[in-house]
Amino acid sequence: MVDYHAANNQASGGGPQTYMEQENDWDRDLLLDPAWEKQQRKTFTAWCNSHLRKAGTQIENIEEDFRDGLKLMLLLEVISGERLPKPERGKMRVHKINNVNKALDFIASKGVKLVSIGAEEIVDGNAKMTLGMIWTIILRFAIQDISVEETSAKEGLLLWCQRKTAPYKNVNVQNFHISWKDGLAFNALIHRHRPDLIDYDSLRKDDPVTNLNNAFEVAEKHLDIPKMLDAEDIVNTARPDEKAIMTYVSSFYHAFSGAQKAETAANRICKVLAVNQENEQMMEDYEKLASDLLEWIRRTIPWLQNRTQEKTVNDMQAKQEDFRDYRCVHKPPKVQEKCQLEISFNTLQTKLRLSNRPAFMPSEGRMVSNINGAWHTLEGAEKGYEEWILSEIRRLERLEHLAEKFHQKAAIHEAWTDGKEAMLTQKEPDTTTLSEIKALLRKHEAFESDLAAHQDRVEQIAAIAQELNELDYYDSANVNARCQKICDQWNVLGALTQSRKESLKNKEKQLESIDELYLEYAKRAAPFNNWMESAMEDLQDMFIVHNIEEIQGLIAAHEQFKATLTEANEERKAIQAIQANVPKIAQSNNITLTGSNPYTTITSENIDEKWAKVFELVPRRDTALQDELNKQNSNDELRAKFASQANKVGAYIKAKMEEIGRISIEMNGTLEDQLTNLKDYQDSIVSYTPEINTLEGYHQLIQEALVFDNKYTPYTMEHLRVSWEQLLTTIARTINEVENQILTRDAKGISQEQLYEYRTSFNHFDKKRTGQMVSDDFRALLISTGNSLGDAEFGRIMSIVDPNGTGAVTFQAFIDFMSRETTDTDTADQVIASFKILAGDKNFITAEELRRELPPDQAEYCIARMAPYTGPDAVAGALDYMSFSTALYGESDL
Numbered sequence: 001m002v003d004y005h006a007a008n009n010q011a012s013g014g015g016p017q018t019y020m021e022q023e024n025d026w027d028r029d030l031l032l033d034p035a036w037e038k039q040q041r042k043t044f045t046a047w048c049n050s051h052l053r054k055a056g057t058q059i060e061n062i063e064e065d066f067r068d069g070l071k072l073m074l075l076l077e078v079i080s081g082e083r084l085p086k087p088e089r090g091k092m093r094v095h096k097i098n099n100v101n102k103a104l105d106f107i108a109s110k111g112v113k114l115v116s117i118g119a120e121e122i123v124d125g126n127a128k129m130t131l132g133m134i135w136t137i138i139l140r141f142a143i144q145d146i147s148v149e150e151t152s153a154k155e156g157l158l159l160w161c162q163r164k165t166a167p168y169k170n171v172n173v174q175n176f177h178i179s180w181k182d183g184l185a186f187n188a189l190i191h192r193h194r195p196d197l198i199d200y201d202s203l204r205k206d207d208p209v210t211n212l213n214n215a216f217e218v219a220e221k222h223l224d225i226p227k228m229l230d231a232e233d234i235v236n237t238a239r240p241d242e243k244a245i246m247t248y249v250s251s252f253y254h255a256f257s258g259a260q261k262a263e264t265a266a267n268r269i270c271k272v273l274a275v276n277q278e279n280e281q282m283m284e285d286y287e288k289l290a291s292d293l294l295e296w297i298r299r300t301i302p303w304l305q306n307r308t309q310e311k312t313v314n315d316m317q318a319k320q321e322d323f324r325d326y327r328c329v330h331k332p333p334k335v336q337e338k339c340q341l342e343i344s345f346n347t348l349q350t351k352l353r354l355s356n357r358p359a360f361m362p363s364e365g366r367m368v369s370n371i372n373g374a375w376h377t378l379e380g381a382e383k384g385y386e387e388w389i390l391s392e393i394r395r396l397e398r399l400e401h402l403a404e405k406f407h408q409k410a411a412i413h414e415a416w417t418d419g420k421e422a423m424l425t426q427k428e429p430d431t432t433t434l435s436e437i438k439a440l441l442r443k444h445e446a447f448e449s450d451l452a453a454h455q456d457r458v459e460q461i462a463a464i465a466q467e468l469n470e471l472d473y474y475d476s477a478n479v480n481a482r483c484q485k486i487c488d489q490w491n492v493l494g495a496l497t498q499s500r501k502e503s504l505k506n507k508e509k510q511l512e513s514i515d516e517l518y519l520e521y522a523k524r525a526a527p528f529n530n531w532m533e534s535a536m537e538d539l540q541d542m543f544i545v546h547n548i549e550e551i552q553g554l555i556a557a558h559e560q561f562k563a564t565l566t567e568a569n570e571e572r573k574a575i576q577a578i579q580a581n582v583p584k585i586a587q588s589n590n591i592t593l594t595g596s597n598p599y600t601t602i603t604s605e606n607i608d609e610k611w612a613k614v615f616e617l618v619p620r621r622d623t624a625l626q627d628e629l630n631k632q633n634s635n636d637e638l639r640a641k642f643a644s645q646a647n648k649v650g651a652y653i654k655a656k657m658e659e660i661g662r663i664s665i666e667m668n669g670t671l672e673d674q675l676t677n678l679k680d681y682q683d684s685i686v687s688y689t690p691e692i693n694t695l696e697g698y699h700q701l702i703q704e705a706l707v708f709d710n711k712y713t714p715y716t717m718e719h720l721r722v723s724w725e726q727l728l729t730t731i732a733r734t735i736n737e738v739e740n741q742i743l744t745r746d747a748k749g750i751s752q753e754q755l756y757e758y759r760t761s762f763n764h765f766d767k768k769r770t771g772q773m774v775s776d777d778f779r780a781l782l783i784s785t786g787n788s789l790g791d792a793e794f795g796r797i798m799s800i801v802d803p804n805g806t807g808a809v810t811f812q813a814f815i816d817f818m819s820r821e822t823t824d825t826d827t828a829d830q831v832i833a834s835f836k837i838l839a840g841d842k843n844f845i846t847a848e849e850l851r852r853e854l855p856p857d858q859a860e861y862c863i864a865r866m867a868p869y870t871g872p873d874a875v876a877g878a879l880d881y882m883s884f885s886t887a888l889y890g891e892s893d894l
Helices: 004-012 034-055 070-080 093-109 119-123 127-143 153-165 184-193 208-222 231-235 242-255 257-305 313-354 368-417 420-425 434-470 476-508 516-540 548-563 565-588 604-665 671-686 689-704 717-748 752-765 775-784 791-801 811-822 828-838 847-853 856-865 881-889
Strands: 772-774 808-810 878-880
Touching: 034 070, 034 127, 034 231, 034 242, 070 093, 070 127, 093 119, 093 127, 119 127, 127 153, 127 242, 153 184, 153 242, 184 208, 184 242, 208 231, 242 257, 257 313, 257 368, 257 828, 257 847, 257 856, 313 368, 313 689, 313 717, 313 811, 368 420, 368 434, 368 476, 368 516, 368 717, 420 476, 434 476, 434 516, 516 565, 516 604, 548 565, 548 604, 565 604, 604 671, 604 689, 604 717, 671 717, 689 717, 717 811, 752 775, 752 811, 772 775, 775 791, 791 811, 808 811, 828 847, 828 881, 847 856, 856 881, 878 881
Parallel strands: none
Antiparallel strands: 772 808
8 A cells, every 4th residue: 555645745845734634533543433434425425526516527436436536636626726637548557546646646735634545545445545535625625724713724614603603592513513413503504694595483403303404405405505414314323423514514604605705804894993993092081181181280380380479487388388288199190190191192102003003193282292391391380489489488587587686676776765855855954063064964975875885786777677678578668667767766866965965065164073983883884784785685686597506606605695794793793882882982071962873874773683684584595595406406307317218218219210221121031921020010119109208208397397408418309209200100111111012912913932032132232221222223133133224225114113213213113113014914905805895896885784794883983984985886875985994094005
């Protein structure tokens, strides 16, 4: 026996196709079931005759009539439409073997793997071998080319049967044997395509013979499908022969092939329409999200640009609290919306590229660049607003301090000047004695000394008023009025003092007697009294500091003041001693004292009271300075806490940004693994949010404490906020890039190995590890992938991968190009061809036809968007499907 399988290997180089190799186990051990053999004989004989009758002949006995090879060669010519070599007409065995070998050679040339089937067995009339050969022919020419939804051959034929019979009760096609025993599946196939031939509802599942005969007879009479099976054989066999059933069912498939083409066309159109509907929904979602975000930015920027000044620190701190609420509550969701907007835009463009659709152009003003521009303006206004609030708080704090200081000094001065004009304008009686005149003169001199001492306070009051004016104090009008009143009064006092001095000098010539002791007391008591008043004023003076150094300076000055108290006490005792000597001298000289010291109103009691007041104020001042020192120490601790957390957060963000940059370039594993790892990485970063919130808490405490500087850290809260937002956005964009790569891979059928090869090649030529490369490096990358590039071709490719002319090519653009160049996609021509099938080769289609062939929602989608057809052969209700396809893909594809 000749091993035809070996001979075929030698002829074809040892590499024949092995399509449906699982079906070639037809009877390897020659143990064919007798019932199955009987079914196969009848079915295969009828199948062969359905083709041989086209050539005007037929067979009666399948193993006898193919022995000379002549009808076998004729059968192959009919079913293939090709001419075989001329047969040998001799009657000898060798002639028959040669003819059969010519037939087997032709079968092998079609990629069929024949196992253990030789010409001798066929010539000898071996029934099992002959049936095996015919089954191989049926597989190759009747079943192999069946394709349904990316499945082929047996699986494709089974899926076709399942889809066609799915709506019918009592039918559940799972195989090609027992699923067909009751005959309902055969009747369902006919009814699905020709409901006028079968009354399906009248059939009973418990009457399989009637069902089978009904289907066989209708198929033979109306569909030109010969009867290949016997109802009784099928019913009486536990498991009908699978090959016989498949052969018969394949005849139904080919009989209904026209309807199948229409269904395929409808499926293609449905797929295209579903993609378009999804893309349109994504466009609508993008437009709404972009509009809402831009509207929020538009409403927020004027608020951030408002520089209306408040009158008090509390009012400005309320604004600061509103701004903090905006930064921590209102803005973060908008940051997420902006990031999601960019991700949605990128995903939509990727889907449009993958479905061969024109790129999405948002409506005017809603491009991603417009969003980024508006966001940049928002952040600029935001930064300026916070700086303005802090400067205003400092200014108002300074103003409130100066205003309070002004009114305090003004009140002290006004209390001192009270009654001074009356005193300077009073007239002495004519009976005034010389001693009284001298006393008045000395008293006036002491007043002049006191007046000169108060000149510094008046100048301080005027200087504070000037500073309040320069700092734009809201109550400057009242301050200026009070200051002007003080200055005017001061000028009047100066003029009155000079006038009274001249008056007393005129009388001084007449009055020579003077009490030197009183005068000395008055001269020393006045400046000492003024020193005590100044000391009390200083001890009660308000202060404002911003750091430890400033308060330590005030404490040092206070300690210096306390060091002078001993010397001042000695002066007090000396002055009191002078006053004590007056009665002694008067007593020793028999002088009667008639009143108090005529040269001064300052008594010993006054000096003692003020001295006691000074000693009372000193510990109060100690306490106030110590409290402020404690406050500054506390503020410094706040600075240190914030700095420690800020330095940690800053280092963390910097490290994570560097890690993301490295991860985005050096991704390993499958895209799903990369996506999982990136999302885990994103979760780990998001879990760091409590650290950011802790830092925000420290920042709030620092602002509430009015701390404006921090020498312990170079980071500001604003810098870290922006860096944190950039970190979250970057990882989200990296995840979106991988998702788009998965989308590209799945849509274009790119294998994981191809993606790995693309990534490895891209990284090799990405010299700077930036995730994008300049045109020269990209050209080298293309050459390394086997592309031979001229300048014109390279220019074409660059216009695809870099449409904006930036000079840089990203990895996503690279894989989009590679998938586009190597993968077939739906085109406008294919969609037009599909519509043409549904329209029965017409140049237009009707709404009725669309509703019959497409699902309801997609049919209405087409009807709403198709323009009326106005061609020469138009009829009422005709729709133009060509212009609709053009709109789906753009004019360039047609």
